[in-house]
Amino acid sequence: MKLLRRKEGPSLDSRLAALLEAATLGEGRLSERAVSGARAVAERAGVRRELSIDHTVAALAGATGSGKSSLYNALAGESLADVGVTRPTTSTAQAALWDGGGAGPLLDWLDIPRRHAAADAAGPGLSGLVLLDLPDHDSIRLSHRLEVDRLVEQVDLLVWVVDPQKYADAALHERYLRPLAAHRDVMVVVLNQVDRLPADAVDRCLRDLRRLLDDDGLPGVPVLAVSARTGRGMDELRALLGERVSERRSWSARLAADISTAAGHLATAGPPQAVEDGEPAALSAGSGGTAVAALPPANGQDGQEARSGQESWSGQGRRSGQEAAGSSPAGGAGGALALGRAEAAGQEPSGEGEAQVGSGGVAKRMAGAERALTGTLCAAAGVPVVVEAVAKGHRHRAVVATGWPVTRWIRKFRPDPLRRLRLGGMAPKSRSGGGQAAGEIVGRTSVPAASAVQRAQVETAVRDVGEVAAAGLPAAWAVAVRQAARSRARELADAVDRAVATTSAVGTRRPRWWRAVNGLQWLVFAAMLAGALWLGVLFGMDYLRLPQPPLPTVGVVPWPTVLLVGGALAGVLVALLSRLAAWAGGRRRARRTGKALRASIGQVGRELVLEPVDAELDTYARFTEALDLARTPA
Known part of the structure; x- marks a missing residue:
């Protein structure tokens, strides 16, 4: 019998690498807050892991008058923090260490200058604990609130200390508990000062506090009733802290929660602020020439996406303003607390979830959009005119x-239809003496320029490719895909013109039978000249009354006459037959050239429109794969 083994999840290292990859792929495509948040998590995780994994940093955080400092002193076994009536009492964070050897670099990173050894630091119960007493999170001093926000982003274990009077304070629930719902595994809530309440009131407060925590998305978070003054519940709190410290997993659980929060925010992040505000930006331009498919600013939301351009790609969109009064940007835009606050406040435009794109229907629609794009590009490039010129030029x-x-020779006075269009290598020789070689294309072709209607059709076709490819994608990635479809639109005109010029060269190749017929024509013409000269000699001899030589005949017709008349008739007949063959060959060549032109222009459309779209879709696929790995629990 085979034993069933639990499948191990990805390691923290692999999740961090996946998060960093997702942030890199989302650079310029997603909001700067979400990308910087993921990078900050990855950077903080690397530093925290290298400093110490044998210590657990727990922070006592709470509101004014909740009794944090009293609880801190009770846990430490001596009076380390000042306790008084005047508020705020705690101005800077301080640390109590249980067997704190080697915790110095960790506290340096946390920027905690005030450090104390706990009274029972040598005891085995809390060995490895670093307990912080934080300032009040609702302090009237902004510096205190900034300090709290900074450390809340960094510590391993959060112990929220509340009192019976303000445990339902919105400042705590809306600014801290709800944004940190993903961190419930590294969170403890302590109801302090229960000695001031009757027993039944304590139970009611605990039930109500549990209800509030469940509403905040924190089910299962331990809630303890304690009294730092009487010692009630302190043993349970010490036991809980000892359990978390002995496991040595709070730091990794905290980092895992940060990774999940940052990855979830990347998954639903909106486009950069520049795209949201509709800031104009230029699409990447081609190397030269006037673009047939240059995209003017469109109307509506789609136009805003088109105008976002390079600024959204470079990730240099404007930063969002500061949060509401009383909130703090500490920890940067990238901290889990800041990201949670932004998401709870609805500041980030939603990415419409994580849509899955069905391959079947999209593939069919993409094929249809590609055919429509090729057709409109062919029409705008004047392919029908070129095909007709190929047929006429072949006959010419x-x-x-x-x-x-x-x-x-009379035909040479008529212009070649392809030469008039500067196609097929029929451009005139350079007269400067040392420049262009004969037969080389000089500048752009002379195909009639696309009309306004044709340009609009090309713009619509390019836009349709982006819309079809972006169907079902989250909003930010849909914007990126649509921008990718337009990113090289200004290069279409020159690229299509070059494709027409090079591909139409196949329409000027001389068939081999032309050379044979040309030789036959000159042979027949020589026979006609021979007959004419023969008759001329005979006429001269008769004029001079010289005796006539014997004349060979064909039946009753002399050979000179046969050569003259037969040569003329044969030459005309061969010319007529050749013209009929050239007419049929011109049609075949026009069809082949038309197919070649459509294939060549289709390749241009694929390179300049479809390939950027495919590259963006591939980036999105790698992004979602990295996000899935980052959010997979260990």
Whole structure:
């Protein structure tokens, strides 16, 4: 019988690496607060892990008059913190150490200058505990609130001390407990000063406090009733702290909660502030030329996304303003507390959850959008005009190459249709003496410029590609995908023009039969000339009354006449047959050129529109994979 083993989750290192990768992938695509939060968590985790894993830093935090300092002294076994009536009493955080050897670097990192050894520091129960007494979180002094917020972001275990009068204070629940709901595994709530209440009132307060904690998303958080003055409940509190310290896992549980919070915020983060505010920004431009598909600012929300441009990509959007009065940005925009507050206050635009994109329907719609894009680009690039010019140019060059030598030179006075469009390597030679080589394309083609309607159709087709690809994605990533579709739109005109110029060169290749027919035409023309010269000699001899030589005949027709008349008729007939063949060949060549042009322009659309979209979708796939790993519990 095989034993069932519990599947181990990912390590903290792998979760941190995944979070950092997700933050890197979200740079410029997601709000700066969410990205900086993930980076701050990764940085703080690395520092905390390297300092000490044998110590557990627990912080006593609470409101004015809750009795934090009294509880701190009771736990430490001696009077270390000042207790008095004047508020605030605690101005700076101080630490009590139980077997605090090696805790110096950790306290230096926490910036706690006041350090004391607990009275029972040598006892085994709390060995490795570093207990902090924090200032009041609702202090009238801003510096105190900033200090509390800073340390709440960093300590391993949070012990919230409340009193019967202010345990339901909104400042505690809305600014701390609710934003830190993901940290319930490293949180303890202590109802102090219960000696002031009757026994039944203590039970009512505990039930009401439990209800409030459940509403805050903190079910299961230990709630203890204690009295620092009488010692009631202190043994239970010491036992709970001793259990957490002995496990040596509070620091990793805290970091795991920070990772989950930061990853969850990345998953639902909105676009950068620049995109939210609709700030204009230029899309990346091509190397030159006037863009057929240059995108003007659109109307509505889609236009705001289009105008966000490079500023949103570079992640340099404007920072959000400070939080409401009394709240603190301590810990940076990246702390779990700050992220939780922003999410609870609705400051971050929602990313519409974590939508999953079905591959089947999207693939079909993307194929349709790609065909529509290729079709509109072909129309804007004048492919029908080029195809018609290829057919006419083929017939034109066929007449020049295979026509009757007596009249074919007249055709050279007519312009070649492809040469007029500067296509197919038919550009004129450079007259500067040392510049352009013969047959090389000079500048842009002369294909008629796209009309306003065609440009609008191209813009719509590019936008449709982005909309189809962004279907089902969270809002921030949908914006990024739509921007990726437009990111190289200004390069479309030159790229399509180059594709037309290079691809249309296949329409100027001379078929081999032209050379054979040309040789036949000159042979027939030589026979005609021979007949004409022969008849001319005979005419001269007759004029001079010279005796006529014997004439070979074909039946009754002399050979000179056969050569002259037959050569002329044969030359005209060959020219007519060649023209018919050239007409059919021109149609075939036009069809082949049209297919080649559509393929070439389709490749341009894929490179400049679809490939950036695919790259963005691939980035999103790697982002979601990294987030899944970061949020997987160990």
